[in-house]
Amino acid sequence: MFEMIPWRRNSNMQRRDDLFETMVNSFFSDDFFTPASLLKSNFSVDLKETENEYVVEADLPGVDKENIHIDYNKGYLNISAKRDNLVEDKKDNYVRQERSYGEFKRCFYVDNVDEEKIQASFENGVLNVKLPKVSKEKQSGRKIDIN
Numbered sequence: 515m516f517e518m519i520p521w522r523r524n525s526n527m528q529r530r531d532d533l534f535e536t537m538v539n540s541f542f543s544d545d546f547f548t549p550a551s552l553l554k555s556n557f558s559v560d561l562k563e564t565e566n567e568y569v570v571e572a573d574l575p576g577v578d579k580e581n582i583h584i585d586y587n588k589g590y591l592n593i594s595a596k597r598d599n600l601v602e603d604k605k606d607n608y609v610r611q612e613r614s615y616g617e618f619k620r621c622f623y624v625d626n627v628d629e630e631k632i633q634a635s636f637e638n639g640v641l642n643v644k645l646p647k648v649s650k651e652k653q654s655g656r657k658i659d660i661n
Contacts, residue, residue: 556618557595568624568645575639582641584634586627591645594619 560571574582574595581596596617624645631646 556620559593559620559622561622561624567647568627570622570641570643570645572620572641572643573639574636574641577639579636582636584641584643586624586629586632586645589623589625589627591622591624591643592619593621593641593643595641 558573562569562571570591570593572593574597577595577597581598583592583594585592594617598615626648627645628648632644634641634643636642
């Protein structure tokens with residue numbers, strides 16, 4: 515007798531004349547068209563500590579300097595950015611558009627910071643925030659032994 519095999523769209527059992535359809539489907543469903551950077555809802559940040567300061571480096575490609583807002587309040591560093599790259603061009607026949615837009619926000623708790631000396635710079639899509647530490651003063655106190 516014969517066996518019934520359920521037909522699946524991505525099945526290995528396809529007819530020869532389906533090769534073109536397979537090639538087109540694999541081309542447009544390839545991961546090349548959905549890079550990981552577009553799937554993120556936020557931006558990448560590196561936070562490092564040196565002896566005298568904390569340094570925050572945030573990747574914000576495609577964001578204008580005017581659309582970045584930074585504030586430090588009660589030990590929290592807030593970074594928000596707005597990217598507006600949406601181009602509406604009705605006359606061209608786009609197959610796919612991947613330019614993104616949106617608002618992003620990250621918040622970090624960074625204690626022991628001299629608020630008056632915080633500096634920020636933005637160059638080549640990288641935001642650099644320097645948070646100087648409060649100078650260490652000798653604490654008056656004593657060590658307490660445990661009995």
